[in-house]
Amino acid sequence: GHWKHGGIVGVFGYGGGVIGRYCDRPDLFPNVAHFHTMRVNQPASKFYSTEVLRKICDIWEEKGSGLTNMHGSTGDMILLGTTTDQLEPIFYELTHELGMDLGGSGSNMRTPSCCVGKARCEWSCIDTQDITYDITMRYQDELHRPMFPYKFKFKTSGCPNDCVAAIARADCSIIGTWRDKIRIDQEAVRAYVGGELVPNGGAHGTEKRALDIQKEVIDLCPTKCMEWDGKNLKIWDEDCTRCMHCINVMPRALRPGQDVGATILVGAKAPILEGAQLGSVV
Ligand code: HEM
Ligand code: HEM
Ligand code: SF4
Ligand code: SF4
Known part of the structure; x- marks a missing residue:
């Protein structure tokens, strides 16, 4: 078969968000002749209402395979398996009825992700959700239209426990810290x-x-x-x-202390040949 993280099939105006899969022998395997994945941009810290989750599942039961992966290691909700003709109708319902958007795939800025932050964790030195929302809105173009030689990830953790493992997985990590006393x-x-x-x-x-x-x-x-x-x-x-x-x-x-801020790191990668590289403080 063929698979690719963007580029072979998608929704109008976007270069990422749909991971296309076409089977080379649709005559033998008609049920998976197309089996595209859609990545849906998760809300910061993955807070949903059950109402939204039900609606997404309904859309996917009706227009996709019903198979989901919540959440992929990228952060997105991963909806597995639909056909080319359903992509635009699904995208329309997601954006117009649920106020949700596709996430990143391919060589674009990937869907930013963060830890639960101040919503549930008393150690959070920064508002991780606010930062994630801000980056998502600011870099819409980079998120939807692949323009880099490789993927680029932002991840934000509220404290150095780094529950989203930003330091090992994100090209740019934002990690909450303090400079006064414990x-x-x-x-x-x-x-x-x-x-x-x-x-x-x-x-x-x-x-x-x-x-x-x-x-x-x-x-x-x-x-x-x-x-x-x-x-x-x-x-x-x-x-x-x-x-x-x-x-x-x-x-x-x-x-943690009370004089809080963030440390910014860049350059983490998980290349297959050389092994994990952690981010460096800038
Ligand atoms: C029907 C076949 C396949 C399905 C259903 C599938 C499904 C997926 C899904 C759901 C993801 C996102 C996972 C996440 O972010 O947690 C993913 C990512 C990925 N898959 Fe597959 N996959 C298939 C075939 C393949 C094959 C054959 C390879 C390589 C030999 C492959 C390599 C990868 C890689 C490297 C990623 C990460 C891509 C990235 O972060 O840009 N996949 N796949
Ligand atoms: C003993 C062998 C291996 C170990 C212990 C290992 C471990 C890991 C770990 C810990 C991650 C990070 C997961 C995360 O937190 O996101 C990872 C990611 C990844 N590994 Fe491996 N790995 C192994 C072998 C391989 C091999 C053989 C391949 C490819 C042929 C591979 C491809 C990948 C890819 C593409 C990712 C990134 C997934 C993403 O897009 O998030 N790994 N691996
Ligand atoms: S990274 Fe720190 S602030 Fe965020 S959830 Fe983990 S312990 Fe809490
Ligand atoms: S006092 Fe020592 S153990 Fe505690 S946070 Fe600082 S370096 Fe870590």
Whole structure:
């Protein structure tokens, strides 16, 4: 068969968003003579109402195969399998009735994506949804009309935990950070050490247990900028690289600072031959 991430079939005016697939032996496989994928631009942080999800599924049951992949690693909702004659009617319904658009494919700017950010995560230093929406609207042309030698991705994470793995997957990563001090609740630090709280937010076992703060936090700080004297935790914030480790282990005691902003990185790629390249701070 033939497949391509844009270029062989699409909707009027767009060069991306439809991944065309034609079978070379439609005589043998008439049911998959065409099996095009449509990428639908997901809302920032993938917040939908059930009403919208139902409508999308209805459109796809009626005009496509009914098969979906929510969501592709690109971020988009991936609607798998329709025929050429249905592309324009589907596009019309998506844009005119649901207010949704196709996402990116091929050598264009891909659909930007972000973590849940401030909507659900208290660590978010930036409004990831606002940034994603802004980039999406600003770069409409780049998103829909492939003009680059290769794909280009923007991904935004609210803090250095980088839940969308922007640093490894996006040509341009926007990652929330802070430049003042990690906020410390010394009382809560003592509660972790005393076994009154569940370390790691319950991620490695939901039982309360005494945290070995030296072994599990201080010794694992990559820049060795922490000290515990048995009563108080001290952080030399000027040496902290914002790796998030200590905060992840003691979320009730530590929080990012309040003088917040973003670090911008460029150049991550996942080339098949040379292996993953992480983004570099600019
Ligand atoms: C009927 C056959 C195929 C179907 C239904 C299919 C389906 C898909 C889907 C749904 C995606 C998007 C996934 C995501 O973003 O998470 C995708 C992407 C991709 N597929 Fe396929 N695929 C088919 C054939 C192939 C073949 C034969 C190859 C290579 C030998 C291939 C290579 C790729 C690559 C490299 C991507 C990522 C493209 C990008 O990010 O631009 N696919 N495919
Ligand atoms: C042991 C072997 C392999 C491992 C452990 C591996 C692992 C990975 C990982 C972790 C990702 C990133 C997924 C994400 O978070 O988006 C990835 C992406 C990818 N891998 Fe591999 N991979 C392997 C072999 C291969 C091979 C043999 C091919 C091609 C022939 C391939 C093609 C790709 C492509 C095209 C992507 C990008 C998908 C996208 O568009 O998002 N990988 N791989
Ligand atoms: S990247 Fe940070 S802010 Fe975003 S969801 Fe993950 S932990 Fe929360
Ligand atoms: S965030 Fe990382 S580098 Fe900074 S103090 Fe905590 S463990 Fe050390």
